[in-house]
Every structure is written in C-alpha cells, then in structure tokens.
Amino acid sequence: KAGVTQTPRYLIKTRGQQVTLSCSPISGHRSVSWYQQTPGQGLQFLFEYFSETQRNKGNFPGRFSGRQFSNSRSEMNVSTLELGDSALYLCASSPQGAGRADTQYFGPGTRLTVL
Amino acid sequence: KQEVTQIPAALSVPEGENLVLNCSFTDSAIYNLQWFRQDPGKGLTSLLLIQSSQREQTSGRLNASLDKSSGRSTLYIAASQPGDSATYLCAVTGTYKYIFGTGTRLKVLA
Numbered sequence: 001k002a003g004v005t006q007t008p009r010y011l012i013k014t015r016g017q018q019v020t021l022s023c024s025p026i027s028g029h030r031s032v033s034w035y036q037q038t039p040g041q042g043l044q045f046l047f048e049y050f051s052e053t054q055r056n057k058g059n060f061p062g063r064f065s066g067r068q069f070s071n072s073r074s075e076m077n078v079s080t081l082e083l084g085d086s087a088l089y090l091c092a093s094s095p096q097g098a099g100r101a102d103t104q105y106f107g108p109g110t111r112l113t114v115l
Numbered sequence: 116k117q118e119v120t121q122i123p124a125a126l127s128v129p130e131g132e133n134l135v136l137n138c139s140f141t142d143s144a145i146y147n148l149q150w151f152r153q154d155p156g157k158g159l160t161s162l163l164l165i166q167s168s169q170r171e172q173t174s175g176r177l178n179a180s181l182d183k184s185s186g187r188s189t190l191y192i193a194a195s196q197p198g199d200s201a202t203y204l205c206a207v208t209g210t211y212k213y214i215f216g217t218g219t220r221l222k223v224l225a
Contacts, residue, residue: 004158033213043204043215056212090158092213104149104206104213106158 002026004093004107012113018079021110023091025072031097032074033104034066037088049074050097078112086114117142119207119216127222132195136219138188138205145207150179150190152201153218159204163190195223 005024013019025032034046045058049068068074072093078085088109094102118141128134138148147166151159163172163179165188171180178191188205200223205216 035215042217043206045212045214048212058212088156092159103161103164104159105161106151108158109156111156 004091004105006089006091006107006110008110009108010111010113012115013081014115015081015083017081018077019081019112021076021078021089021091021112023074023076023093023107025074025091025093026105029093029095029105030072031094031102032068032072033092033094033097034074034076035090035092036060037090037109038086043090046076048097055097081114083114086112088112117145117207117209117214119205119214121203121205121216121219123219124217125220125222127224128195129224130195130197132223133191133193134195134221136190136192136203136221138190138216140186140188140207140214140216142209143183143186145183145209147208148179148181148188149206149208149213150177150188151204151206153204154201162203192221195221197223197225199223 007022031050033048037043047057052068063079066076090109092104092106120139122137149164150162165181176193181188202218202220204218206213
C-alpha cells in the first residue's frame with residue numbers, strides 16, 4: 001500500500017499570503033489529522049476529519065481551516081500568513097481515527113517558510 | 116487539559132547500552148498511547164501502540180509499558196545502535212484528538 005503523501009514538500013510564502021496544503025491518506029483510511037510542528041511548541045494538533053466532517057479542532061485561530069473530500073483526501077488552508085506560521089505541517093491517516101485502537105501513519109510533511 | 120511530558124529531553128549513550136525513555140500524562144482517561152520516532156526533517160514513524168486495557172507491547176528490541184493509573188509510559192530500547200538515533204515522541208489519544216509529548220532526542224554513539 002502506498003503511504004501518506006503530502007504536497008508540496010516545501011513552500012515559501014510572504015506575510016499576508018494564503019497557502020493550501022494537500023494530504024492523501026492511505027487507501028481505505030477515513031480519518032485524517034493535521035499537526036503543526038515547530039521547535040518552540042513541538043507537535044500541536046490542528047484538526048481531525050472523518051468522512052468529510054471535522055470531528056475535533058485544536059487551539060488555533062480561524063485562519064487555519066481544512067476540509068476533506070469524499071475520497072478522504074484532505075486540504076489545509078492558512079490565510080493571511082504570519083511569520084509564526086513557519087513550521088513543518090504533518091498529516092496523519094488512520095482507519096477510524098483517535099479514540100480507537102488505530103495506529104496513525106504520518107506523511108513526510110510540508111515545510112512552510114513565511115518571509 | 117491533558118499535558119504530556121517526556122524526560123529526559125535529550126540523551127546520549129554509547130552503542131550497545133540498554134535505555135529507558137519516559138512519558139508522563141496528566142489525565143488518565145486515554146484510549147491508547149503510541150510511541151513514534153522522528154528523524155530530522157522527516158515525518159513520524161509509528162513504533163508501538165498500547166491500548167488503554169494493555170500493560171505493554173513489544174516489537175523487536177523495543178518494549179513499551181503503560182501504567183494508566185499513575186499516568187506513565189516507558190519505552191525500553193535494548194542493545195542500542197547508532198541507527199536508533201532520532202527523536203522519540205509519545206502521544207496519548209482522547210476523543211478524536213492526539214496529544215503529543217515534548218520528545219526525547221536520542222543519540223547513540225558508535
């Protein structure tokens with residue numbers, strides 16, 4: 001089975017712009033979670049989608065949004081970028097998501113740099 | 116609010132040594148606990164998943180234990196190798212949410 005894929009792998013944007021990141025889960029997985037990883041804050045949960053519905057959301061401003069399509073692929077959007085949004089954005093997929101005996105499988109991440 | 120802490124933050128050991136990494140969490144109402152490793156600039160690789168009803172899981176040279184009542188988990192690595200050098204993260208699951216620990220950066224010296 002192919003693993004979790006994320007595109008693009010690297011992005012450079014300027015403050016005020018917006019960005020869309022994409023995640024394709026492992027075939028058959030219905031849950032996709034997004035995380036932000038920075039040296040200062042570590043790995044922080046952004047949100048989780050299951051069958052096109054957002055089931056939970058972390059403590060991030062409304063500039064961070066996401067969606068999931070019927071084929072379980074997910075996108076994450078960040079509007080009005082700030083310097084502090086520079087981070088590694090990771091997505092993970094699992095069959096049923098958190099709250100089940102599921103292993104999460106992570107993609108390689110998208111490295112976003114905001115100048 | 117669930118908080119997950121890992122001690123030590125960094126560890127450097129000679130090859131061949133057995134070692135223990137620690138993970139503590141404040142809320143024992145978890146569904147399961149998962150250990151990951153992360154190589155620099157890369158995604159996470161799952162190592163072991165322990166369900167809340169289990170006490171331990173083993174995979175090769177790795178053994179993870181879980182004590183929900185005391186809010187602790189340990190990852191035991193036997194006969195460490197330079198290829199084990201990475202950051203190790205634990206994560207606990209609540210309702211539709213994973214909370215990650217702060218990580219332990221491990222370096223195994225040849």
